Amino acid sequence: MNPLSDNSIMLKVKNGDLDKLGLLFERYHRPLFGFLFHMTGQRELSEDMVQNVFYRVLKYRHTFRGDGEFKTWMYHMARNVVNDNGRTLKRSIRQQELTEYNTDNVGGGFAADESIHKKQELATLRNAMAKLSEESREVLILSKFQELKYNEIAEIMDITEGAVKVRVHRAIGQLKNMYLQIAN
Amino acid sequence: MKCENDKEQITLWINNEMTEAERNAFEIHLAECAECRQELKAEQRIWNLMNEVAAPQASADMPVRFQAMLEDYKESQQPRSNPVSGFIEKLRQLWTLQPGMQMAYTIVLVIIGLGFGYLINRQSPNSGYANKQEITALNKEVHEMKEMMMLSLLENPSASERIRGVSYTSEIKSANKEVIDALLYTLDNDQNVNVRLVTLEALTQYADDAHVREGLVQSIGKQDSPLLQSAMADMMLKLQEKRSVQSFKKLLQQKDLDNSIRGKIEQTITKLI
Numbered sequence: 217m218n219p220l221s222d223n224s225i226m227l228k229v230k231n232g233d234l235d236k237l238g239l240l241f242e243r244y245h246r247p248l249f250g251f252l253f254h255m256t257g258q259r260e261l262s263e264d265m266v267q268n269v270f271y272r273v274l275k276y277r278h279t280f281r282g283d284g285e286f287k288t289w290m291y292h293m294a295r296n297v298v299n300d301n302g303r304t305l306k307r308s309i310r311q312q313e314l315t316e317y318n319t320d321n322v323g324g325g326f327a328a329d330e331s332i333h334k335k336q337e338l339a340t341l342r343n344a345m346a347k348l349s350e351e352s353r354e355v356l357i358l359s360k361f362q363e364l365k366y367n368e369i370a371e372i373m374d375i376t377e378g379a380v381k382v383r384v385h386r387a388i389g390q391l392k393n394m395y396l397q398i399a400n
Numbered sequence: 401m402k403c404e405n406d407k408e409q410i411t412l413w414i415n416n417e418m419t420e421a422e423r424n425a426f427e428i429h430l431a432e433c434a435e436c437r438q439e440l441k442a443e444q445r446i447w448n449l450m451n452e453v454a455a456p457q458a459s460a461d462m463p464v465r466f467q468a469m470l471e472d473y474k475e476s477q478q479p480r481s482n483p484v485s486g487f488i489e490k491l492r493q494l495w496t497l498q499p500g501m502q503m504a505y506t507i508v509l510v511i512i513g514l515g516f517g518y519l520i521n522r523q524s525p526n527s528g529y530a531n532k533q534e535i536t537a538l539n540k541e542v543h544e545m546k547e548m549m550m551l552s553l554l555e556n557p558s559a560s561e562r563i564r565g566v567s568y569t570s571e572i573k574s575a576n577k578e579v580i581d582a583l584l585y586t587l588d589n590d591q592n593v594n595v596r597l598v599t600l601e602a603l604t605q606y607a608d609d610a611h612v613r614e615g616l617v618q619s620i621g622k623q624d625s626p627l628l629q630s631a632m633a634d635m636m637l638k639l640q641e642k643r644s645v646q647s648f649k650k651l652l653q654q655k656d657l658d659n660s661i662r663g664k665i666e667q668t669i670t671k672l673i
Binding site (some may be wrong): 234235237238241242245246249250253254259262263266267270271274275334337338341342345356359360361365366381382384385388389391392395 | 407408410411412414415417442443446447449450451452453454455456458459462463465466467469470473474477
């Protein structure tokens with residue numbers, strides 16, 4: 217096994233070399249933050265959740281067997297963190313999401329010189345995403361933003377790959393319809 | 401023209417989740433089907449637009465916070481890194497604590513016990529005296545009852561009952577003259593050898609009494625059973641009763657005396673003199 221692979225590093229952490237977890241944090245805290253931000257729409261909360269996920273990775277390191285990918289194991293924990301927060305959050309998410317998405321915190325391709333048309337399009341899309349069901353949004357985030365393959369998503373969500381196919385397709389359909397509905 | 405193709409394939413194509421063969425087949429269909437082409441275009445537009453929906457940059461201090469969390473965690477694990485010795489230490493503390501507590505309980509209990517005992521005893525002198533008197537009276541009564549029982553049992557026709565009566569004397573510490581007389585009478589006259597033997601034994605305990613000794617010595621001549629004669633000889637030897645020599649000599653003069661007993665008595669006489 218490649219000594220620098222996620223799994224071999226995580227196995228070292230499991231065997232007591234806790235400092236090695238820093239490497240994995242370096243690799244994954246940004247995508248993880250992205251996932252959590254898209255899920256919750258709240259920046260500070262998402263940062264706290266990232267810490268929380270890595271705390272759980274430490275705490276439950278003995279349950280990592282190394283037969284699956286570290287990445288899917290980590291997202292599994294991240295989903296649990298989201299679910300634990302979920303009940304108290306649900307109501308505030310949509311409001312938050314809109315406000316936070318629309319603030320200047322949004323980076324990457326969202327420069328001031330872009331056309332107003334593009335801005336409107338993006339705003340509409342964010343709006344549409346915020347209106348999606350949790351389930352649909354999650355598969356879209358995992359497959360689009362986290363660039364995970366269907367089999368990985370299936371593992372993270374504890375469902376079959378076939379179910380992932382159906383959900384992603386349905387989610388894109390819903391998003392498209394929502395987008396058109398808002399745009400018009 | 402209505403398209404029969406599964407629309408799910410469009411998403412699979414966009415997401416690059418198709419096998420080589422699937423993709424080829426789908427792309428052939430796509431070239432022919434305007435409906436699917438349109439659908440794919442719409443989906444892809446959304447999909448591409450999502451590329452531009454980006455999350456904000458995570459704060460730069462996240463790694464710092466992570467390190468702090470990690471250090472905290474390692475510190476919290478520190479005592480647990482040595483869980484066995486910690487546990488043993490705790491056990492040892494319990495161990496040393498426990499006997500102390502037990503000792504304290506014991507002492508307290510003993511003190512309570514002493515206190516109760518003292519209280520109970522302090523109440524007793526007045527009533528205790530009466531009790532004592534009562535007990536003495538009762539004892540005396542029981543004693544008398546036993547004597548009576550014994551006396552009446554000695555007159556019982558059954559030999560075993562008479563033996564029982566004789567054995568009562570072992571419970572009568574200071575037998576009065578009446579009892580002793582009764583025993584001596586039994587020793588001399590009872591027709592059962594066993595009863596007489598038991599009686600002889602019972603009388604031994606009163607051998608200090610001059611009256612009893614005299615009765616025993618006199619009884620020697622009256623015994624016709626070799627068993628009794630032998631027992632008498634043993635007894636006199638034990639008591640070192642010199643007065644019995646006379647009675648034994650008289651006994652030797654009897655013609656029908658058992659030969660072995662004769663020898664024994666002669667021996668006894670020499671020893672006593």
